[in-house]
Every structure is written in C-alpha cells, then in structure tokens.
Amino acid sequence: MFCPVQWQIRYKLKKGARDMAFNPVVDEGKCAGCEECVDVCPVDVYEMQEKNGKTVSVPVNAEECIGCDSCVEVCEEDAITVEEI
Numbered sequence: 769m770f771c772p773v774q775w776q777i778r779y780k781l782k783k784g785a786r787d788m789a790f791n792p793v794v795d796e797g798k799c800a801g802c803e804e805c806v807d808v809c810p811v812d813v814y815e816m817q818e819k820n821g822k823t824v825s826v827p828v829n830a831e832e833c834i835g836c837d838s839c840v841e842v843c844e845e846d847a848i849t850v851e852e853i
C-alpha cells in the first residue's frame with residue numbers, strides 16, 4: 769500500500785545520500801577475494817580483478833557509493849574503509 773510518509777522519508781534519505789560523496793577503498797594486501805562485497809553492494813561499486821598474482825576486489829565505480837557501509841560490515845578481513853569526502 770502506498771504510504772506518503774514512508775515515500776517522503778525514502779526520498780529525503782536518497783536525496784541526502786546523493787548530496788554526499790564517499791570514498792570506498794580496499795586494502796589489497798588484506799583482501800581474500802571472497803567477493804562478498806561485490807554481492808552486497810547495492811550500486812555495483814566493486815569488481816574482482818587479477819592483481820599481482822591474486823584476485824582482489826577493486827572499487828571501479830567508487831563515485832556511485834552511497835555510504836551504506838554494507839561492504840565494510842560484510843568483509844571479514846577488515847579490508848574495506850568507506851569515508852565521506
């Protein structure tokens with residue numbers, strides 16, 4: 769059922785996220801290549817790439833990041849930081 773209050777809250781949250789910018793960074797030395805961050809990111813920031821003989825996650829679409837921190841929470845290696853810029 770359509771709820772105008774919920775719609776307004778969602779709109780404001782989205783607008784607020786659009787007005788901010790975030791910088792997701794992967795520590796490639798810590799990354800274990802599990803791909804969990806690729807799966808969890810709602811805006812497809814990450815892509816797995818071969819680097820220095822191992823498969824690591826790379827934030828190829830960093831400008832799309834909405835700062836939800838899902839990738840930070842899912843990464844068991846503590847390889848990801850997301851800072852507001």
Ligand code: SF4
Nearest residue numbers: 799800802803805843
């Ligand atoms: S969740 Fe962490 S360990 Fe897994 S691919 Fe992403 S950065 Fe690497």
Ligand code: SF4
Nearest residue numbers: 809833834836837839
């Ligand atoms: S903070 Fe959210 S939107 Fe940004 S890279 Fe991580 S999962 Fe994707």
